[in-house]
Amino acid sequence: MEAGTFESLIPSRYVSFTLPTHSLSCPIDYFYTKILQISVLDSPLQPMSSPKIAAMLVPKHRENDWIFATESGHLQLLLGSPGISRLILIGNVPNNDINVGNLYKRSIEMCSIYREKLEGSLYPLLMALLPKEIAQLANFEVPFLSYEDSVISSVVLERCFGSCVGEMLVEDVEIEGSRREFRRRLRFKRMPNLIQTEISIVPCNGIDDTRLNSLCIEEVEFCPELGVLVHPYLAPMVAGLSLIGGYIQECFDSEVRPRGLCIGVGGGALLSFISFQLGFEVVGVEMDDVVLRVAKQYFALQTGNDIQLCLGDGIEILKKVALFDRDSKSSPSVADNVREDHCKDYFELFVSKFLVIMVDLDSGDPKMGISAPALEFLQKDVLLAAKSCLSEQGILVLNVIPSSKSFYGMLILELKEVFVDLHEIDCGNGENFVLIASNTSAALNFGETENAFLRKLKSVISEPLVDSIRKI
Structure with missing residues (x-):
């Protein structure tokens, strides 16, 4: 590298290099390799001043994880720390070994005295990586951020590549809790x-807790548990159905099964839940056939009369279906990105309108940080197309991860221009919100409208979620 490489902040610049550990006098028992990986990323959002x-120290034994070993992972860490202009990652050299059977087990957390010694030994390195305007300040200290999650151990089940979403990973993880708890991601x-999809998994073959406590994660065969929702925003999305609980009950009383459309399938946890637990007929739209294969193989997504899948771009499909003459059942021209061999099913699946459309689409752009829905979904023609696919009593349910307050405010305004009513659920994780847009005014009055469907809904999700819905 040229002298002065790091003297200036250059938005979105990413530089990664290696350095021998002996040159830093680091405690060698933390950095178990003799070469360190140093990665420096300047934020795409640079402040005007200061x-x-x-x-950040890369957690020991997680240097191969995409979170720390890729530029996109580094970027998400940086954007998740508001106000940071440059984030420096320091860890062991990754070997990109995220293969089937690859195992991670959390190291014992280092004591504060040892951590201070480790961070102190890195001080000369950090001073050399400071922008010139900061390096000139006396006694400047670079704070160390901590990466914390609930994963105790993990094992990779499959690493594969989809034509639309790129490389993906299926893994089983054990998470912290009062008793051993496992998830598939x-x-x-x-x-x-x-995390695109997360479901609860339980040991197969009736292994009891005593036997389970003697086994490591890689020694256990797991089966998906579809009766619960563990992803933080899925239960709130389902809670939105309470707004039209009376009409859903009327459907069942008339022996007409309510229909739902899920745009973005992932592992299929949402589709499986509202079909098996709540009795809906569900159509799922997913643009990557490898994702659908993974959902069936690892997440127990079962297709048939209750759950049907359509391969294609959900946004483009909505816009095409909006042009569909349901009375004459004449099909418009086929969208370029909808597979020809799925066309017949494609139009047959959309002849009848839906009572609920659930949208779970992330931006897919690391430069935006983690945000949802995709910006393309906010176009007025797309929202109008979604509205045209809903029945008169129907609702549009959106998983929202706001990239900023302005993004969230813009989304609310866009929805209010198209729909009559708008409700919100705060998922309580500091990240996700659920917005429920309806074609007609929906009133929450459970004292008069309690029915079998609402009782069932409250028995399979947290009742306080239903109570937390507020009109905006």
């Missing part, structure tokens, strides 16, 4: 900090 610099390399 830049802030931070560092689907992650995409393009957005490694975002």
Whole structure:
């Protein structure tokens, strides 16, 4: 590298290099390799003045994880730390070994005295990586950020590549809790900090807790548990159905099964739940056939009369279906990105309108940070197309991860221009919100409208979620 490489902040610049550990006098028992990986990323969002610099130690034995080993993962870490202009990652050299059977087990957390010694030994390195305007300040200290999650151990089940979403990973993880708890996750390399799908899994073959406590995660065969929703925003999305609970009950009383459309299938947890637990007929739209294969193989997504799948771009399909003459059942021209061999099913699936459309689409752009829905969905013609696919009593349910307050405000305004009513659920994780847009005014009055469907809904999700819905 040229002298002065790091003296200036250059938006979105990413530099990664290696350095021998002996040159830093680091405690060698933390950095178990003799070569360190140093990665420096400047934020795409630079402040006008007073830049802030931070560092992070890559957790031991997780250096191969996409979160730390890729530029997109690094970017998400940086954007998740508001106000940081440059983030410096320091860890062991990754070997990109995220293969089937690859195992991670959390190291014992280092004591504060040892951590201070480790961070102190890195001080000369950090001073050399400061922008010139900061390096000139006396006694400047670079704060160390901590990466924390609930994963105790994990094992990779499959690493594969989809034509639309790129490289993806299926893994089983054990998470912290009062008793041993396991999840199955689907992650995409393009957005490694975002868990695309997470479901609860339980040991197969009736292994009891005593036997389970003697086994490591890689020694256990697991089966999906579809009766619960563990992803933080899925239960709130389902809670939105309470707004039209009376009409859903009328459907069942008339022996007409309510229909739902899910745009964005992922592992299929949402489709499976509202079909098996709540009795809906569900259509799922997914643009990557490898994702659908993974959902069936690892997440127990079962297709048939209750759950049907359509391969294609959900946004483009909505716009095409909006032109569909349901009375004459004449099909418009086929969208370029809808597979020809799915065309017949494609139009047959959309002849009848839906009572609920649930949208779970992330931006797919690491430069935006983790945000949802995709910006393309906010176009007025798309929202109008979604509205045209809903029945008069129907609702549009959106998983929202706001990239900023202005983004969230814009989304609310766009929805209010198209729909009559808008409700919100705060998922309580500091990240996700659920917005429910309706074609007609929906009133929450459970004292008069309690029925079998609402009782069932409250028995399979947290009742306080239903109570937390507010009109905006």
